[in-house]
Amino acid sequence: SQELEQSPQSLIVQEGKNLTINCTSSKTLYGLYWYKQKYGEGLIFLMMLQKGGEEKSHEKITAKLDEKKQQSSLHITASQPSHAGIYLCGADRSSNTGKLIFGQGTTLQVKP
Amino acid sequence: EPEVTQTPSHQVTQMGQEVILRCVPISNHLYFYWYRQILGQKVEFLVSFYNNEISEKSEIFDDQFSVERPDGSNFTLKIRSTKLEDSAMYFCASSGDRRSQPQHFGDGTRLSIL
Numbered sequence: 001s002q003e004l005e006q007s008p009q010s011l012i013v014q015e016g017k018n019l020t021i022n023c024t025s026s027k028t029l030y031g032l033y034w035y036k037q038k039y040g041e042g043l044i045f046l047m048m049l050q051k052g053g054e055e056k057s058h059e060k061i062t063a064k065l066d067e068k069k070q071q072s073s074l075h076i077t078a079s080q081p082s083h084a085g086i087y088l089c090g091a092d093r094s095s096n097t098g099k100l101i102f103g104q105g106t107t108l109q110v111k112p
Numbered sequence: 113e114p115e116v117t118q119t120p121s122h123q124v125t126q127m128g129q130e131v132i133l134r135c136v137p138i139s140n141h142l143y144f145y146w147y148r149q150i151l152g153q154k155v156e157f158l159v160s161f162y163n164n165e166i167s168e169k170s171e172i173f174d175d176q177f178s179v180e181r182p183d184g185s186n187f188t189l190k191i192r193s194t195k196l197e198d199s200a201m202y203f204c205a206s207s208g209d210r211r212s213q214p215q216h217f218g219d220g221t222r223l224s225i226l
Binding site: 102 | 143145147153154155156157160162167168170201203205207210211212213214215216217218219220222
């Protein structure tokens with residue numbers, strides 16, 4: 001079974017539309033990280049959430065971690081072509097070594 | 113903005129050969145990591161390294177793999193005798209703290225084993 005499940009697997013939206021990507025864990029998370037990856041390239045850090053109920057925003061991207069710390073959502077407002085890419089959630093499961101496990105990724109296409 | 117740099121960007125090697133992937137972490141970071149991503153699959157943890165020791169390693173990180181911080185700036189991943197299934201993108205990451213600060217990733221080295 002998947003340790004971190006992302007949904008949807010892929011998403012195509014019209015430019016200007018809002019969208020949400022979800023990341024669900026079967027276990028409590030000690031830290032949840034959102035990264036963006038362009039195909040064949042490195043991971044770009046977006047946001048880190050550690051406290052239940054925490055919400056962070058940067059430009060048009062907002063991420064939340066639910067109270068139970070088992071689900072996170074990434075919301076993009078008024079999407080632009082520059083938002084296109086693969087969004088990955090990564091989780092710290094309290095190994096005390098910083099080990100992250102990752103979801104399978106959500107591929108976002110934004111049509112102009 | 114400081115960044116993690118990895119070299120080479122692409123490495124092609126014959127099966128059975130040794131390969132060394134190099135990384136320069138962000139200068140004031142203390143925690144170092146290697147991950148890999150086989151084409152079309154998830155990013156997988158390989159190893160974490162702190163204070164010149166391996167903190168944790170995954171099942172993938174068997175005796176064929178080793179890591180080293182030979183000087184104050186480089187962090188290397190060595191695969192002693194490469195196999196076809198080692199073909200993947202290898203990412204180096206570093207962080208200033210394992211909990212309160214995020215890991216920053218390099219652009220990766222694409223390793224192709226022939």
